[in-house]
Amino acid sequence: MNDFSAVILADGDFPTHQIPLGILHQAQRLICCDGALLTLFKHQPQEIERLRAEGKLFGVGDGDSLPAGLKAQYADIFHAVSEQEDNDLTKATRFAIGLIKASTKENGEKQQPRLAYLGATGKREDHTLGNIALMMRYLRDFAILPEMYTDYGWFTPANGNMVFSTFMRQQMSIFNFSCTKLESTGLRWQSYAYKEWWQGTLNECTGSEVSFRADGDYMVYRTYDAK
Template sequence: MHKLITELSEFDAIVLANGEYPTHHIPLSLLGLCHNVVCCDGAGAKYISNGKMPLAIIGDGDSLPSEFKKKHQEIFHHIAEQEDNDLTKATRFIMSQTPARSIAYLGATGMREDHTIANISLMMRYYKEYHLMPVMITDYGWFIPTSGKQVFETFPRQQVSIFNFSCKHLNSKGLRWNSYAYQQFWQGSLNEAIDKTIEMDGDGEYLMYFTFDAKK
């Protein structure tokens, strides 16, 4: 069963992206608990300014002052190639350094909308191609890429969205509106849990979103 994301959720590593810095108490607590935090470029400066020290800072360095890069040269890893973005570069770094499989992605939304969409879509890539268990956590909830039959811990009136990637059938139990193999992303959005669990059954991959708070 996929458990609710709380302040005590455990991850092998965290990637902190250079979007809007987390303000919700859950992602902030997770940042304080995890020892393997890798920052994407400018997020490293934000993280250090908040009194923390990351395992590494990954990127092309275009959003970091020269003085900062020199001061933290032992943990700054310059990767100039532009085929992948900094989120993927940080993910590859973690995979090369640790056996981590469960990775939380924070600070990956906000600011530019194109970056937000790209980062969310990468969760499915990391799940399918890298065989990771990624979770993107925002100030409002979290995204989980998955496939097949799955059970998720929920609570009544928790808001849930389902984004179908490759399912030809996609059934559910425990949602206010039963799911199906949505043809468009918007069709599976804005659903709602009615009890303490929901069950999903699909024949392909799909992306789930859950809110921290119940709908009032």
């Protein structure tokens, strides 16, 4: 789970589970969305200095959520983006893509970027829903492979036929965005082209993989633990 081109930390609930924390600690590049820089400073002061010293830490946003003193202290790594068309998560994503492209130009790597999103749920529910939905936009429009990790599981946007690694009694939810066909193998209850988001929730994996035959966009959520 840790082979990510960049990790983006939003200013929702700071992760406590070992999986998202492991992703944070092993980040090749950690981009904090505005106020998340302060949150990281509060929760992991040693980590923030290590990542900064290694040139792996960045802050992105309009800066309105940061105290003036902290903004001055981290002026060397904070990149102000004043436009209001996109939220801070998208600003951070665009910045991450720019870093990855610059690195790719230098070393010649051409793999599709994988980005992990942490701290993007919790606090305001409208922000949570918006951030989850943005994963689909990033997959479709930004040519990256995004995944959002919480303290309970992770969201993966998908398009068309896909195979997901699973384990017995792992819990899975499927959210249909644009499929008229959404068939599955490896679930306790067969999936279909759900009309409502709640219809695909609380399913269960029956083995080591789940495969989908689909003709559009959908989102898969998997838990870390079996039920």
